[in-house]
Amino acid sequence: MLTRRTLMLSAAALPLAGLVGKSVSAQTRSFFGIATGGTGGTYYPLGGMLAQLISNTAELPNTKLSATAETGNASVANTKLLSRGEIESAFAAADILDAAYKGIGQFEGNKVDNIRAIGALYPETVQLVVRADSNIEKFEDLAGKSISSGSPGSGQWQLLGDLVEAHGMSRDDLSEDFSSFSQSVEKIKDGNLDASLITAGAPTSSVTELASGHEIKVVPLNGPAIAKLQEKQPYYVNSILPAGSYKGIDKDVETLAVRAIWATHDSVSDDIIYAVTKALYENTETLGKVHPKGKEISAKTALESVSIPVHPGAAKYYKEIGVTK
Template identity: 45%
Template sequence: MMRKLRSSMLFVVLLAFTMIVTACNGGNEQGSSGGEKEKVKSISILTGGTGGTYYPLGGAMASIIQEETGINANAQSSGASAENMNTLKQGEAEVAFAQTDIASYALNGELMFEGNKVENVQAIGTLYPETVQIVTLKGSGIESVEDLKGKKVSIGAPGSGVSANAQQILEIHGISLNDIKVQNLSFDESVDGIQSGSIDAAFVTAGTPTGAVEALAAQKEVKIIPISAEKVKQLIEKYPFYAEDTIPAGTYGIDSDVTTVAVKAMLVARKDLDEETVYNITKAIFENTDKITHAKGKLIKAETALDGIGNIPLHPGAEKYFAEKGVK
């Protein structure tokens, strides 16, 4: 009888011990899957086409990240901003290039992201301006944005970032698409149309100088239409992903500086990346821009990395770095 009692007592003790261990292990598993951000040993950086700016910049940044942090980083060519945001949404990469306006549309489920909101992406920082250029020719009679009324104007492909830029800028000036003769042309088609006289003006959003506009300037006298300081302020107040920009005299042979706006090329990351990893990536990039040989590397600065970021939330790792640098 005593032997059976001791056996029963031993069974109860073992059972209780097993339950305690299981509960502890279950708690650890829940903690790791219930919000802790996994540290990574390798990352993919989504860029753009191999002939564009994002791809070589991404390659340089991947090398810097690997050298400075030990994280195995590689740059991947892609369809650029919109595709990159969708790829991050699917969890198929960790870091990507995007324009600030496209990132904003993605996070808010607007325009080309209507019904397809991207909620798992946060900002690392902005890099350099993608300038909105309203291009026409000297002698066209177009001196201001208001003068575009009744004219044939290319605003890029339907649903594109350029099209959104054009509509927002026209809107601030009290102009709708019904007030112009809309043409949906690529940059090359736009400058060909301006040169041949089949269109009057075109919106071009790209880093300056832009090759297509340079080609036009080699044949004709180019004019870039300014946006007044007052309208720039109104535009940024309504659409905070814009930043003020200036196209300097001499670009395309223009006589004086032209005030306009820009969206910014930026880096974004999946928000489930841990804070330390993103902090180290951010620090590596912004403190080693001298290792970027591409011309745009000179424009990448910690001091301007929050310009044009608007309402796009910063990743906590990037926020920690910029706070240490005193950047607001």
């Protein structure tokens, strides 16, 4: 069980150490895990920061809550961890949680009815990243090119399939690579990969690192094909990657975004979920000091894009502060 390993706080959380702190003497210790994503995305650093925040500020009677962030394979894998009760909480995209709860898409015949929402976090931006000297200007230009879509069965992999279908293409038109964000940008650097499809909070560390040494561009995702995709996947909304998000990106880029959700399962106690929900939404200013996406997390939007049931512990907190759908 992930929850019973020796506690090791993520190194990504260390910047919070000087920003929050509370001494808590307790009779018992309760462990709380957060499944995140790969180190090249946004889930991992934010999860590490959130774990540190919870460990320092969450209040439970006679209990010390110790949180840790776990690297993972993001939305689909994290949802499956929750379905088996192998971790207390996880980050996942809104559309993946919806599909899991309904037992559709990649969860056909495997309905996950024990998942519960803690709250919405921030919009994850879809970024189709290529080298600036490539001749890829629009999605259709990927025909005959290589692109990383993440692990087969992942939310990222599913998105590429949906984009391909919406543009009247098939997966056979592309050469798919199943690398992580970090691995894919290394391959782009070396000229061994044409493009990487990355859905994460922007700026994304792996893309920032790529742009620091190579000229890049982010291909727009807009027009009639995208409208067709949105009919099938309404959780993907129109979004703008702002100019200046990365070195060399001098103009706004039209693209898509899907909201990240912090989820749990129905076996975690109401007291614990109430405590972690309160710890997050009453300390968003602290998260904003250590990562740009922290500034976009707000209790006011905590129930946006949430279609699965809200955990009673989180619902109690929202009722107290007057937040409703």
